[in-house]
Amino acid sequence: MSIITIKADRVSEVHICNGEWDLLLEQVLSGRERAALIMSESMSREINTEIESDTQIHVFTIPDGEAGKSSATLLKLWDWLGAAGFTRSDIIIGVGGGATTDIAGFAAATWLRGIDWVAVPTSVAGMVDAAIGGKTGMNSDYGKNLIGSFHSPIRVIVDTSWLTTLSDRDFAAGMAEVVKAGFIADKKILELVEGKDLATIRHDDDLVVELISAAIRVKASVVGEDFKESFHREILNYGHTLAHAIEIDSKYSLRHGEAVSIGMVFAAELSHAHGKLPMKIVDLHRQILTALNLPIAYEASAWNRLLPLLSLDKKARGRTIRFVLLDDFEKTSRLESPGERELTAIYERVSK
Ligand SMILES: NC(=O)c1ccc[n+]([C@@H]2O[C@H](COP(=O)([O-])OP(=O)(O)OC[C@H]3O[C@@H](n4cnc5c(N)ncnc54)[C@H](O)[C@@H]3O)[C@@H](O)[C@H]2O)c1
Ligand SMILES: [Zn+2]
Structure with a gap:
């Protein structure tokens, strides 16, 4: 495993591994009461959400790709976070391609004016680009990525074993x-x-x-x-x-x-x-x-x-x-x- 430090709106670490994302996630969850696992529909079929942890894990599934980066999805995410009682010490984990980590990060940026989040990119584009650098956001009816915020994840977990299922x-x-x-x-x-x-x-x-x-x-x-x-x-x-x-x-x-x-x-x-x-x-x-x-x-x-x-x-x-x-x-x-x-x-x- 290797670690790269990124200094954007905050300092965060990218942990690069092959097949150990759940172990790395457990470290991040330690001491947290609640975590929201936000993933796209197709990724939800690949992921074992039985993560060993004392943290309550709420799984939220959103549409794949750009369809998931919409205001309709964001409203749903806010409702889910509200209903599950998410506080400032809780955490969001976005697992998926760049579209999924972008909207998960934006939900984290906007909930209670910004709570911690972790990006788990599963596509090459997500690993080398979308999850790196602190930009989060979503599309508007008037164009792609028109709405957004700088809100770096506290950690990016890059696990290249995800890539086996990528087309x-x-x-x-x-x-x-x-x-x-x-x-x-x-x-x-x-x-x-x-x-x-x-x-x-x-x-x-x-x-x-x-x-x-x-x-x-x-x-x-x-x-x-x-x-x-x-x-x-x-x-x-x-x-x-x-x-x-x-x-x-x-x-x-x-x-x-x-x-x-x-x-x-x-x-x-x-x-x-x-x-x-x-x-x-x-x-x-x-x-x-x-x-x-x-x-x-x-x-x-x-x-x-x-x-x-x-x-x-x-x-x-x-x-x-x-x-x-x-x-x-x-x-x-x-x-x-x-x-x-x-x-x-x-x-x-x-x-x-
Ligand atoms: N925030 C930033 O700085 C930044 C930078 C570059 C791109 N982006 C955004 O990232 C998005 C593009 O990223 P992308 O190419 O990952 O697109 P994407 O999230 O739409 O993923 C592409 C497709 O691959 C699928 N997929 C992802 N991981 C998979 C896996 N391991 N196995 C099988 N299928 C998988 C997704 O479900 C989707 O259907 C765009 O929305 C773009 O605006 C953001
Ligand atoms: Zn690009």
């Missing part, structure tokens, strides 16, 4: 964020995945632990320097400017990580066009992402729809379009308001 598609989508961490801040990640396909990586438990730990370290270090989205944290958005537009255009039929994969190839091409990134590193993006079964191109005819969406990205300050560029391995810079003609030419290189 290849969701595993690969999460790996896009791991690869992103490699390009922006840890070349070792790229060396570990280069030349390996998805199946080879998935079947190598030690490698999966090493990759996930490395990606968590990258996010922990970025967040530690600048925990509220402002300056340094922006590097985590490598590949995300185009990705957000593609996600909306695909009506969320593409996974976030799949859109990020295409977006990273676009950002790499843009970086090269600015005379920064050598073409062999652009090619490395394509090789690594393709080996992971991730898409690296999007419909050519979509460009007219994507362009207006780029400036609507919630992370675009005002209406300026901003890209994180890669100048070299582990070296990023920022590009503001590139010309439409240039973007159109780059898009041709990632369209099919």
Whole structure:
């Protein structure tokens, strides 16, 4: 087991293990009167909720994925917590993908103005991204993640044994964020995945632990320097400017990580066009992402729809379009308001 410390709105620890999440949970429950175990419907079939503990455990099941990140779910969670008499010394445990830990964390952030919670992410995206850095939240009818709060869990328990039931598609989508961490801040990640396909990586438990730990370290270090989205944290958005537009255009039929994969190839091409990134590193993006079964191109005819969406990205300050560029391995810079003609030419290189 290894431990990574994160300094966001509070200091918390990420415990990384393989098959020991219940033991780690028992430590957190010790001395607590009540705990709410919030999990998605599909995870509730996988989890043994018979946890040995003197703590009263209330199991709350919510819809899977984005459907669970809704105001209807939050109202239900508040009702359940109220009915079970949750006080400030009780604790919430969110077990599931990023959507589940986001809403569980937001329920914890809002109940009695903030009670302790623990994130138990079960997807790659949840382990390396959603559960790390203190952001919790939910969707509004007007867009994804519009409502939220910074409220770090007291502990994140990353147990890679959960990943055996994750689909290849969701595993690969999460790996896009791991690869992103490699390009922006840890070349070792790229060396570990280069030349390996998805199946080879998935079947190598030690490698999966090493990759996930490395990606968590990258996010922990970025967040530690600048925990509220402002300056340094922006590097985590490598590949995300185009990705957000593609996600909306695909009506969320593409996974976030799949859109990020295409977006990273676009950002790499843009970086090269600015005379920064050598073409062999652009090619490395394509090789690594393709080996992971991730898409690296999007419909050519979509460009007219994507362009207006780029400036609507919630992370675009005002209406300026901003890209994180890669100048070299582990070296990023920022590009503001590139010309439409240039973007159109780059898009041709990632369209099919
Ligand atoms: N808070 C943050 O900083 C942050 C950062 C990145 C992403 N997010 C959020 O995270 C979410 C994406 O995370 P995600 O990809 O985990 O999505 P998700 O929670 O929707 O999970 C994807 C699917 O995988 C299933 N699943 C999860 N773990 C499983 C397992 N071990 N076995 C079988 N099935 C499993 C889920 O039930 C779901 O159907 C989005 O809502 C996104 O906004 C938050
Ligand atoms: Zn992302």
